Amino acid sequence: MITxxxxxxxxxxxxxxxxxxxxxxxxxxGLSFLLAIMESLYVMTGKQIYKDxxxxxxxxxxxxxxxxxxxxxTMEFQFGTNWAYYSHYVGDIFGVPLAxxxxxxxxxxxxxxxxxxxxWDRLSKMQHLSTTxxxxxxxxxxALWILIANAWMQNPVGAEFxxxxxxMELTNFSELVxxxxxxxxxxxxxxxxxxxxxxxxxxxxxxxLLKRRDIPFARRxxxxxxGFGLAAILSVxxxxxxxxxxxxxxxxxxxxxxxxxxxxxxxxxxxxxIGVPNEETMTTDYAIKFPYLxxxxxxxxxxGKVDGIKEIRERKRHRIENGMVAYENLQILREDKxxxxxxxxxxxHKVDLGHGLLLxxxxxxxxxxxxxxxxxxxxxxxxxxxxxxxxxxxxVFCGVLMLFIFVASFYFNAKRTAHNQRWLLKMAFYGIPLPxxxxxxxxxxxxxxxxxxxxxxxxxxxxxxxSLSSDQLYASIAGFFVMYSALLVIELFLMIKYIKLGPxxxxxxxxxxxxxxxxxx
Amino acid sequence: xxxxxxxxxIWWGILVxxxxxxxxxxxxxxxxxxxxxxxxxxxxxxxxxxxSIGPTWExxxxxLVTLGGITFGAWSLxxxxxxxxxxxxxxxLLFSLFLRPVGFDYRxxxxxxxxxxxxxxxxxVGGATPxxxxxxxxxxxxxxxxxxxxxxxxxxxxxxxxxLFQLFPLLCVLVGVALCVMHGAVFLHLRTENAIAERAQxxxxxxxxxxxxxxxxxxxxxxxxxxxxxxxxxIDTTITAxxxxxxxxxxxxxxxxxxxxxxxxxxxxxxTVISALLAPFFTAKNNSATAFVLSSLAMIGAIVTAxxxxxxxxxxxxxxxxxxxxxxxxSASRYSLQLLLVATxxxxxxxxxxxxWVYKVMRGKVTVEQIQDNQHTMY
Numbered sequence: 001m002i003t004x005x006x007x008x009x010x011x012x013x014x015x016x017x018x019x020x021x022x023x024x025x026x027x028x029x030g031l032s033f034l035l036a037i038m039e040s041l042y043v044m045t046g047k048q049i050y051k052d053x054x055x056x057x058x059x060x061x062x063x064x065x066x067x068x069x070x071x072x073x074t075m076e077f078q079f080g081t082n083w084a085y086y087s088h089y090v091g092d093i094f095g096v097p098l099a100x101x102x103x104x105x106x107x108x109x110x111x112x113x114x115x116x117x118x119x120w121d122r123l124s125k126m127q128h129l130s131t132t133x134x135x136x137x138x139x140x141x142x143a144l145w146i147l148i149a150n151a152w153m154q155n156p157v158g159a160e161f162x163x164x165x166x167x168m169e170l171t172n173f174s175e176l177v178x179x180x181x182x183x184x185x186x187x188x189x190x191x192x193x194x195x196x197x198x199x200x201x202x203x204x205x206x207x208x209l210l211k212r213r214d215i216p217f218a219r220r221x222x223x224x225x226x227g228f229g230l231a232a233i234l235s236v237x238x239x240x241x242x243x244x245x246x247x248x249x250x251x252x253x254x255x256x257x258x259x260x261x262x263x264x265x266x267x268x269x270x271x272x273x274i275g276v277p278n279e280e281t282m283t284t285d286y287a288i289k290f291p292y293l294x295x296x297x298x299x300x301x302x303x304g305k306v307d308g309i310k311e312i313r314e315r316k317r318h319r320i321e322n323g324m325v326a327y328e329n330l331q332i333l334r335e336d337k338x339x340x341x342x343x344x345x346x347x348x349h350k351v352d353l354g355h356g357l358l359l360x361x362x363x364x365x366x367x368x369x370x371x372x373x374x375x376x377x378x379x380x381x382x383x384x385x386x387x388x389x390x391x392x393x394x395x396v397f398c399g400v401l402m403l404f405i406f407v408a409s410f411y412f413n414a415k416r417t418a419h420n421q422r423w424l425l426k427m428a429f430y431g432i433p434l435p436x437x438x439x440x441x442x443x444x445x446x447x448x449x450x451x452x453x454x455x456x457x458x459x460x461x462x463x464x465x466x467s468l469s470s471d472q473l474y475a476s477i478a479g480f481f482v483m484y485s486a487l488l489v490i491e492l493f494l495m496i497k498y499i500k501l502g503p504x505x506x507x508x509x510x511x512x513x514x515x516x517x518x519x520x521x
Numbered sequence: 522x523x524x525x526x527x528x529x530x531i532w533w534g535i536l537v538x539x540x541x542x543x544x545x546x547x548x549x550x551x552x553x554x555x556x557x558x559x560x561x562x563x564x565x566x567x568x569x570x571x572x573s574i575g576p577t578w579e580x581x582x583x584x585l586v587t588l589g590g591i592t593f594g595a596w597s598l599x600x601x602x603x604x605x606x607x608x609x610x611x612x613x614l615l616f617s618l619f620l621r622p623v624g625f626d627y628r629x630x631x632x633x634x635x636x637x638x639x640x641x642x643x644x645x646v647g648g649a650t651p652x653x654x655x656x657x658x659x660x661x662x663x664x665x666x667x668x669x670x671x672x673x674x675x676x677x678x679x680x681x682x683x684x685l686f687q688l689f690p691l692l693c694v695l696v697g698v699a700l701c702v703m704h705g706a707v708f709l710h711l712r713t714e715n716a717i718a719e720r721a722q723x724x725x726x727x728x729x730x731x732x733x734x735x736x737x738x739x740x741x742x743x744x745x746x747x748x749x750x751x752x753x754x755x756i757d758t759t760i761t762a763x764x765x766x767x768x769x770x771x772x773x774x775x776x777x778x779x780x781x782x783x784x785x786x787x788x789x790x791x792x793t794v795i796s797a798l799l800a801p802f803f804t805a806k807n808n809s810a811t812a813f814v815l816s817s818l819a820m821i822g823a824i825v826t827a828x829x830x831x832x833x834x835x836x837x838x839x840x841x842x843x844x845x846x847x848x849x850x851x852s853a854s855r856y857s858l859q860l861l862l863v864a865t866x867x868x869x870x871x872x873x874x875x876x877x878w879v880y881k882v883m884r885g886k887v888t889v890e891q892i893q894d895n896q897h898t899m900y
Contacts, residue, residue, distance in 0.1 A: 066622040066627065069579065070619045070621075070622045073619070080601055084675075084676060088597055088602075088675075091600060092594075092597060092857050095600070096853075096860060099590040100864050103590075103868035104868050106586055107876075110582070111579070111583070114883075115576060118575060118883060118898075118899070119883075122882050162761065162854070164761060165674075165763055165854075169853075170857045467605065467676065467677040472608055487619065494631070505897070507897050
């Protein structure tokens, strides 16, 4: 029997390592594209400064990329080490995009990243440019497959339970790939990566402009980042993945929690800008509401309904009761595969088997659950509202701030006065952490909101872990903490060192510290 | 397309192919990591050694990552049982691998000698530990791991980290480390010149002898001292099966039965020994390209020798023999195996093609002069 402590520690470790990994991923996704754009400009115009830009931002890319690779290894193995039952139960589906990701994307990015750094003198201009684009393609394809896998956790389509092997099996690959949740998630996540890359280049270029050094280099970088960043932030906001929250039961529960939508309203539902959600009374105190807006954002229509929490809970009760029937007949089938009656009943109720398994947290036998235990399971089946409500609003707030920064940068850049707007340059510089905060909050919304499931409606989190002891988990969490903290300190040290040096670190003789004969280099 | 039986045999083949690909490509990187502090006497020499694999080590390591992904997709139960069972071992592997990307990229970005020497030793650990842990794991796979499956197919593991360090697996560690060191030294001989290449030649000679000797000892041990496993119940190889629906016996020498059934398999150990013995002669004649092919063949031969003796077992259980995982009862569904086969057949040739192209672009010896001319761009 797996203790609650082991489940909670496994969740903590996964959350820590995944969120840490995602400090480096969005910058890799965004910066690889920006490098490809800069190098394209170099090849088209033949101007050395664009090559210098590609190489300098490439150096920073390299420092970040190494950490992305390092922390990504953990993710590839952690399902097996800490979520063994999950891996067995859904590996037949979840493992497929991961395996394809390795062959199609990881090899591409990690083979061409070496050539990007070492191939400048050995490749023709076009060959090197192709290398950079392939690197960018690799990082984006990698995001595609991992998000297909992740979207399946939120909205599991194209799969069926096999009672002989006691696991879920894939039945339809195209449903898995064209999962509507995967599509919105992919667009939203890579666009967020482009925003991160742009904010990074914009903010650091702003620093050089504030210090009035390497002005032509910084202005060009600023220009590219403001244009690409504006397009990216608009994509993130307009193509925000809220539209993905209308498909699938768990997605609907998430949406209701994000919006503190206790009751189902007449369509189109109103949008709660801010308020204080109260779990006890199931109301939102001091709410400021905009009529119609939520219905429009979430369903992209005037007549689409947004389900409220109370209604979703009632549906859960029904599904849990069905799940108990499915579980009971599964036990009969396991003893006797030829029992046709049990098979027929199981087939009829098997879509709710996962809801029956929610009861395993309270009673090993599932079928003997008391009404109180069923109530507890129903209560578990919706994520807590306040954390969802606030993290979502935090993410959106960061997005709006960045929208302002990019619009202003783009505008003043078009007027060719951006380098004189010191308030804007300061804002761009101090705004560098914003995309990271937004991304991390976004993942909290998506994955905390998935609770109590690892696979929505199919496998509860508390059944998904490995059979480990809490001591093993304390030790591994401590190990990760020490390793990751040390590496972060080293990474930041190098990153700051090279940001301070700026393009002088290229040793071309054309930049600030080299001209003044400084010994920093 | 294919029937389920054939598919699972093909997938066993792909698994072996990926392990071989990983061992051949990453094996020399591990070896070079272990040799770095010893064969490079000056900072420039160490940078030559690092840059001999600098542009390509990352792609090589992707074989391991892909192996993880493929095992997850095609052999989920193996992935689940193995990784959660040897939890501490796997984390040790992971933590040591952490040192590599940052070690390569960060080492030469700061000129302070303490910084550089610290990263050199980090890269030594990052090369030695994976070679040790993975060889240790291979040895323990042959012994069987102490795990058990319950009716829900949830696995529990009865051993601790230190239980992995038994005599046979420790012998495997020596075999694996000797082979990686030889393979790495051969690659260094191919990509470097003068002092470093001469030192590499000495390493090749000794590691070749050591490897062959230990490999033969391990073979004798498997034949006369080690328990192998065998399925004794009838197995329907055409359906999706539950591992618990079979019976398995355990007895000395069973791991050699496949060599009786398929005598061609004997070519694998034979190839291993001959290739490993020949490699030093070719490096001595400065034909290190041929030597590299030979040491790669030794790698492949050693893996096929071990994998072939265990077939159809992938993960035997020493605790409850019936829980042992074989290719017939731990693979993915027929549908997923077919899909992944299509993906493998499309993508792996492409991967091999562009990897070869990158090696071709980056070919040639790395010299101390190159390092001095490109202080700020090379590792």
